[in-house]
Amino acid sequence: MTLFIASTGFGIVVASILMIASVGFTLQWGVSNVLNLAYVDFMILTPYLDYSLNQQLHLDKWLSIVLSVAGVALASVAFNQYLLQPFVKRGIRFFYLLIIAFAAGTILEYVILAIWGPTFFNISVGGNNTYSLAGLKLSEAQLIIIAIAVASMIGIHLLLTRTDFGRSMRAVAINPMLAQCSGIRTSAVLNATWFLTGTMCGIAGLVLAFNTATFDVNTGAAFLAELLAAVVLGGIGSPYGAMVGAIIIGVVAEWAALLIDPFFNVVVALVALVVTLLFRPEGLVRSLTSSTGGGTA
């Protein structure tokens, strides 16, 4: 029973990381209709930047966190603006867009490998104190991660429902042509969306590294399976669905790890993904987007 509670606690932490990452991913997909396989590579860029700024250039801890997240957000805006959008304007088929994102992710991954090398790095947050809440033992770092996740989810909810930007983002996701006709500057909305999702991607990469304490180039790619599973389970393009999907995948995968074998959490997540796509492709929560996921390549 204690093991069960402990794994639930760990599952909640994984779910928090997954939530930040998957809400960003699903908004990106819903609004711009790009399956961005480079997302996890942008994610893992953040801890590397943070490591260099903080431990090699000796900047302030919080300043280097802000700078690295902003750097990743700007990089993802640039990726959309200067690489994806020129191709989109040419009317390229979705399959090539997928391959371009794959190529960008590969380039980024190996640029990181070329600059920082194949060794493991280490960044951390918080002390070694642990707190127990109703039987759950959580470290300071884990509590910070959960707090960041809750704060950003509340922020996303307010942004989507209370601001003009959020409303125009939803409009672009549902029908870009109609949104443009009704006076929304779709290209500006697109860039702002990529900045927002890039920020979430950066935060997610940072908390992923905080949680595992050590990271290398493959940490991001290993996260892709659970990320895709959470996004698809929740419904593509639906941020609230992604939140639910992240909680389910995070917690259930940890239970499966406890019951069967630790390496099975990835398999459980992927089986959930395949089953969802086979029997309920729209996901748990009705999605914002009208995108059909592309036709034939």
Place this chain on the structure above:
Amino acid sequence: MAYAVTLGVYFFTQLILVLSANLQLGLMGMANLGFVLFLGLGAYVTAILSLGAPNALSLQHYFFGASLPFPLPLLLAMVVGAVLGLIVGLISLYRMRGHYLAIVTLAILSIVWTVVDGFPNFLGGENGLDSIPQPFSSSVTTYNAYQWLFLGIAAFFCILVFWFSERFFKSPLGRMAKSIRENEAAAATLGINPFKVRLIATVCGSAMAALAGGLLAEYVTVWGMQPWSFTEIFPATAAMIIGGRANNWGAAVGTLATFILVGQGTSFLPGFSNNPELSYAIQWIIYGVALVAFLWFRPRGLIPEQKSKWRRAPAPLGLARSR
């Protein structure tokens, strides 16, 4: 010289894989990213069917095990590849298109990869399999002569697959595949069953990838998790797009350009003492940059796809001028 022969063997085996990708992704236009799964499975089937039953002396773990004579392990690998391709196709192709198909095939690849990785007693796990017997190795004594022999074997299978692929492309089935790629609704209206054609392409492509895996395993005599991981989708797809999508000669040129020129060329870079993986990283960065550059400047590849040629039917008398 022996190096050139080795390169030749790699060229032919990789070309079979790229032809498999070309059939499914190029001609058929399916975003089936799981084709490297069949490369891995074909290699494992070939390995366990030629290694013999596992014993305590061999220090490796796998299930079953038989020692069949040369062409049988490869042929059975193709059969297993085709059957598994049929199963994967039935699961994924019936309802899914586009992004969804890409995600599902990626997920199936990752599931099988993780399961093989997690059960060391099943197919060797992360230790992999080693000392896979090479065909005819007992009858050829010198190393160089054997390289030439294997080059012949690889070339034979590759030419066979190339011929099959060309026939497929030019057959009515190939034209159906093209019509489904260009406009599925119109093709369905003409009475073509898109699901059936997609399934046939998947089964053929899977068998081809399994053959490539079997040949690779028999040549390098070891097989593990790395050569069929998620990242290996990328060079094969890049070779297909750089060479020219839906063109078999293009696939050959693309394989030469990526796997041989870039892949082997970067190994001649001077060593970097502070980062041993730098030349490897440069190789993959070149793959990525070349792919994006080709899609922007020459999206149809080095040898573009051939349009089907139709001979104009002779106009009936009296109608020739009137239109």
